[in-house]
Amino acid sequence: MSALTSSVKAMVFDTFGSVVDWRGSITRDLTRWGAENGYSCDWTALAVKWRSLYQPSMEKVRSGQREWTILDVLHRESLEQLLPEFGLEKMTEAQRQHVNKVWHRLDGWPDAVAGLTRLKSKYIIAPLSNGNVSLLTDIAKYTGLPWDLNLSTEVFRCYKPQPQSYLGVANILQLDPSEVMMCAAHNDDLAAARKVGLKTAFWPRPTEHGPEQKTNLSASENWDIVAKDIRDLATQMGV
Amino acid sequence: MSALTSSVKAMVFDTFGSVVDWRGSITRDLTRWGAENGYSCDWTALAVKWRSLYQPSMEKVRSGQREWTILDVLHRESLEQLLPEFGLEKMTEAQRQHVNKVWHRLDGWPDAVAGLTRLKSKYIIAPLSNGNVSLLTDIAKYTGLPWDLNLSTEVFRCYKPQPQSYLGVANILQLDPSEVMMCAAHNDDLAAARKVGLKTAFWPRPTEHGPEQKTNLSASENWDIVAKDIRDLATQMGV
Numbered sequence: 001m002s003a004l005t006s007s008v009k010a011m012v013f014d015t016f017g018s019v020v021d022w023r024g025s026i027t028r029d030l031t032r033w034g035a036e037n038g039y040s041c042d043w044t045a046l047a048v049k050w051r052s053l054y055q056p057s058m059e060k061v062r063s064g065q066r067e068w069t070i071l072d073v074l075h076r077e078s079l080e081q082l083l084p085e086f087g088l089e090k091m092t093e094a095q096r097q098h099v100n101k102v103w104h105r106l107d108g109w110p111d112a113v114a115g116l117t118r119l120k121s122k123y124i125i126a127p128l129s130n131g132n133v134s135l136l137t138d139i140a141k142y143t144g145l146p147w148d149l150n151l152s153t154e155v156f157r158c159y160k161p162q163p164q165s166y167l168g169v170a171n172i173l174q175l176d177p178s179e180v181m182m183c184a185a186h187n188d189d190l191a192a193a194r195k196v197g198l199k200t201a202f203w204p205r206p207t208e209h210g211p212e213q214k215t216n217l218s219a220s221e222n223w224d225i226v227a228k229d230i231r232d233l234a235t236q237m238g239v
Numbered sequence: 240m241s242a243l244t245s246s247v248k249a250m251v252f253d254t255f256g257s258v259v260d261w262r263g264s265i266t267r268d269l270t271r272w273g274a275e276n277g278y279s280c281d282w283t284a285l286a287v288k289w290r291s292l293y294q295p296s297m298e299k300v301r302s303g304q305r306e307w308t309i310l311d312v313l314h315r316e317s318l319e320q321l322l323p324e325f326g327l328e329k330m331t332e333a334q335r336q337h338v339n340k341v342w343h344r345l346d347g348w349p350d351a352v353a354g355l356t357r358l359k360s361k362y363i364i365a366p367l368s369n370g371n372v373s374l375l376t377d378i379a380k381y382t383g384l385p386w387d388l389n390l391s392t393e394v395f396r397c398y399k400p401q402p403q404s405y406l407g408v409a410n411i412l413q414l415d416p417s418e419v420m421m422c423a424a425h426n427d428d429l430a431a432a433r434k435v436g437l438k439t440a441f442w443p444r445p446t447e448h449g450p451e452q453k454t455n456l457s458a459s460e461n462w463d464i465v466a467k468d469i470r471d472l473a474t475q476m477g478v
Contacts, residue, residue, distance in 0.1 A: 072413070124376055134413040137363055137388050149376050150388035154411070172393070174311070174373040 004224055005238040008199055010173050011119055012128035012151055014160075014184035017208040019116075019127070019230070020106040020139060023047050029102050037095065041086040048209070049085075053078035058130060058159045068157045070132040076100045103131070104138035109205065113144050115230030118239045126151040128169055128182065130159050161192030170198070183233065187220040194221070201225035201233055243463055244477040247438055249412050250358055251367035251390055253399075253423035256447040258355075258366070258469070259345040259378060262286050268341050276334065280325040287448070288324075292317035297369060297398040307396045309371040315339045342370070343377035348444065352383050354469030357478045365390040367408055367421065369398050400431030409437070422472065426459040433460070440464035440472055 016022050026047035034040055057074040060066045079100050083089050091099065119125050126147050127136050132154045140147055153159055156168035170177045177197030184190055185205040194200050200223040206213055219226045227233040255261050265286035273279055296313040299305045318339050322328050330338065358364050365386050366375050371393045379386055392398055395407035409416045416436030423429055424444040433439050439462040445452055458465045466472040 124380065132413075133388065133411045137412065141363065141387060147388075148380060149372065149386075155394055172372045173376065 002238070004199065005122075007179060008123060008181045008237070009175050009179040010124035010126065010169070011181045011183050011201070011237075012126050012169055013116075014182075014186055014189050015127045015129035015131060015136065015139065016106075017205055018183070018185040018203075019112045019145065020108050020143065021205075021208070022051065022103070022106050023208065023210060025106040026050075026102050028107075029105055030099065033098070039088055039091070041088060044210070046082060046086050049082055050075070050078055053081065062159050062162055070154055071130055072100065072103075072132055072135060075103055101138075104135050105142050106139050108143040108145060109229070111229040111231040113146065115232075115234045117146050118231075118234035119237060120146050120148060122239045123181075123237070124148050124173065126169075128160070128165065129153070160189060163192065163196045166193045166196050166198050181224065183230075186216055190223055191221065194223075199224045201227060201237075203227040203229050203233060241477070243438065244361075246418060247362060247420045247476070248414050248418040249363035249365065249408070250420045250422050250440070250476075251365050251408055252355075253421075253425055253428050254366045254368035254370060254375065254378065255345075256444055257422070257424040257442075258351050258384065259347050259382065260444075260447070261290065261342070261345050262447065262449060264345040265289075265341050267346075268344055269338065272337070278327055278330070280327060283449070285321060285325050288321055289314070289317055292320065301398050301401055309393055310369055311339065311342075311371055311374060314342055340377075343374050344381050345378050347382040347384060348468070350468040350470040352385065354471075354473045356385050357470075357473035358476060359385050359387060361478045362420075362476070363387050363412065365408075367399070367404065368392065399428060402431065402435045405432045405435050405437050420463065422469075425455055429462055430460065433462075438463045440466060440476075442466040442468050442472060 013019050023044065027044045030043040034043065057078055061069055079096065083091065116125055126149045128151045129136055130153050133150055133152045136150050136152050139145065151169055153165045156164050158164045166182060167177065170180050178199065181199035181201055182190055182193035183201040185203055185208065187202065190200040190202055202219045202223045204217055206217055225233060225236050227236055252258050262283065266283045269282040273282065296317055300308055318335065322330065355364055365388045367390045368375055369392050372389055372391045375389050375391050378384065379389070390408055392404045395403050397403045405421060406416065409419050417438065420438035420440055421429055421432030422440040424442055424447065426441065429439040429441055441458045441462045443456055445456055464472060464475050466475055
């Protein structure tokens with residue numbers, strides 16, 4: 001057993017993009033829903049634009065410009081901003097709520113359930129996502145992610161990449177930061193985790209943002225593990 | 240489908256005594272450990288006395304007499320108090336830590352895994368225990384409890400039966416209190432949950448405290464569900 005696989009006790013996973021395919025899932029879900037409910041637009045473009053408002057909306061919370069607000073609320077505000085542009089202003093309140101909750105109905109990438117199930121046999125596994133607890137609970141049930149527990153940054157009342165996100169995990173699990181591995185398809189998330197002492201694992205999701213993706217195609221640092229996907233991560237972690 | 244089974248979305252479970260058998264588990268675990276490590280005493284008596292210090296130790300936190308402190312720390316302080324009485328003062332620091340963590344190694348009652356697995360197919364299921372997150376995570380892995388998420392009162396920085404324990408669950412899951420069912424073998428826990436609007440389910444654990452048990456042998460109020468055990472609870476909840 002390597003030093004790494006014997007020292008790591010818990011593995012926490014970025015979720016949007018790394019474990020679940022938000023762009024593909026939103027496109028599939030809302031295309032069907034739109035056809036059934038008389039709305040049509042470029043749902044992929046809506047998903048991408050919606051996601052582009054994600055970081056700016058959290059930044060207002062991180063910077064202290066607004067008080068703690070969960071992601072479901074931020075998503076809803078961003079959606080409201082986009083509805084006119086996509087010709088969707090006629091949606092009722094109930095329909096807006098349903099569409100906003102599409103972030104609770106995301107499918108895992110094809111390797112996610114199989115890889116996580118193997119990892120769970122040896123390590124504590126949990127999401128560490130900016131999605132709120134309710135959102136992460138719904139995704140896990142929807143797509144069958146076998147988490148041991150649900151570590152939303154909501155529990156720590158902050159948003160990644162704020163250091164208390166990563167240190168909060170170590171604290172609540174009573175582990176040293178070096179016993180926790182941050183696992184993600186995003187280099188910036190791993191850089192922030194490494195800075196406060198966590199181990200790191202990367203795999204690319206080259207189509208997270210679509211076929212033209214330019215970012216996070218490969219590891220930007222010598223992360224502790226660089227894998228092909230979550231199945232390969234399990235193999236490299238000895239399970 | 241009854242009004243009850245269609246309105247309840249999440250079922251949260253008292254853990255010590257209701258889902259896991261702390262008295263039997265501690266006796267089995269420490270009897271074996273004691274034999275291997277040269278310590279002998281009445282381990283059942285130790286478990287019972289240790290548990291009797293549980294409520295008083297939390298009461299200091301609930302009353303504000305001391306600041307927020309997780310249960311592992313309270314357990315350790317109570318253990319220190321008991322060691323001389325049981326002739327165990329010679330234990331090393333590492334041994335004390337191992338013995339204190341016996342609360343992380345509790346077996347489920349025989350119906351727990353089967354009943355919870357059935358309930359998970361329809362409802363969000365989680366512990367709602369005064370055990371800290373790390374303790375509940377370890378128990379779930381140790382005994383195979385298939386929780387969807389891990390709702391320790393540590394997340395809400397309070398101890399049951401404080402109302403924010405129960406209301407915290409509804410809030411974090413974005414549910415109305417009436418959509419959450421508190422499930423326990425303890426009438427007082429259910430009374431506190433009902434007071435703030437939760438649904439309630441009871442089943443007895445007539446040997447939780449041993450063969451002479453006098454408390455919680457039956458339902459003290461007309462709880463929404465009164466079951467024989469967690470398997471029967473699943474049947475009554477339609478799964």
